[in-house]
Amino acid sequence: MAIYNNKKILTFGILGNIMSFIVYLVPIYTFRKIWREKSSGGHTFMPYLVAFFSSTLWIYYGLLDRNGLIISINLFGCIIEIISIYLCPT
Secondary structure, X not given: OOOOOOHHHHHHHHHHHHHHHHHHHOOHHHHXXXXXXXXXXXXXXXXXXXXXXXXXXXXXXXXXXXXXXXXXXXXXXXXXXXXXXXXXXX
């Protein structure tokens, strides 16, 4: 597992995870609208699919590097993107 000897690296890693968490939750209003209307309303699933593949690649990198911060936030991102793809059928 990655050892964070430097407190600055750990602090900025956690801050980066918090910011990534917020970025993953930005489209929540779109999800609520799709859920209420029971229609994707022209929204396509392609951006969510690309974000899903991006997150899976980052998870792979985190596994190779044994970096828990990278793995954790991108695992959360994969889950959010799977939900997004499910909600936006086209």
